[in-house]
Amino acid sequence: MSNWFIALPVASGDWLQRLQPAPLGVRVFAPEDLHLTVAFLGPVDEERAHRAWDALEWPLSRIEISLGEVVPLGPAARPSALSALLHHGREEVESAVAAVRDTLLDRAGVPRDVRPPLAHVTVARPQRAAASNERRDAITWAASLDLGEPTTMLSRIALYTWSHDRSKSLFRIVAERTF
Helix, strand or coil, rough: CCCCEEEEECCCCCCCCCCCCCCCCCEEHHHHCEEEEEEECCCCCCHHHHHHHHHHCCCCEEEEEEEEEEEEEECCCCEEEEEECCCCCCCHHHHHHHHHHHHHHHHHHHCCCCCCCCCEEEEEECCCCCHHHHHHHHHHHHHHCCCCEEEEEEEEEEEEEECCCCCCEEEEEEEEECC
């Protein structure tokens, strides 16, 4: 069963192509995979994902954001994501996520996320089979990245699931709205 999530698509601009080459064991996201997660629904069926989507009342209008430092996220010993934290727009986005996330998760019938929202855009992931030295290299690589605080507008929200061909991109948009 595929994972489902609701997220804000993020345009990559040219900063993604200017990244230093990633070390062995790291997959850099394709431009169309960049997003800011609002609610991770997990491995639910499509009907439950659409129930959450139909309940969405996104409270934020179009907003300009900028991306800041890239940090490892997930368990400290085995980070699962290398993500750019929002610099500009962070408080507004986190507040909007906090306002809707519980309702979306409830409608999908999945447990609520007890962590406070953290506005970030994952740019790369260590591969699941990455060795500990490859994970260390990934964290060092992420810390060395200077994205230059690129800006973009958030103006869409989408329901995502896995791509049909994950060798090219990881995710696909099933439904979307502009705001």
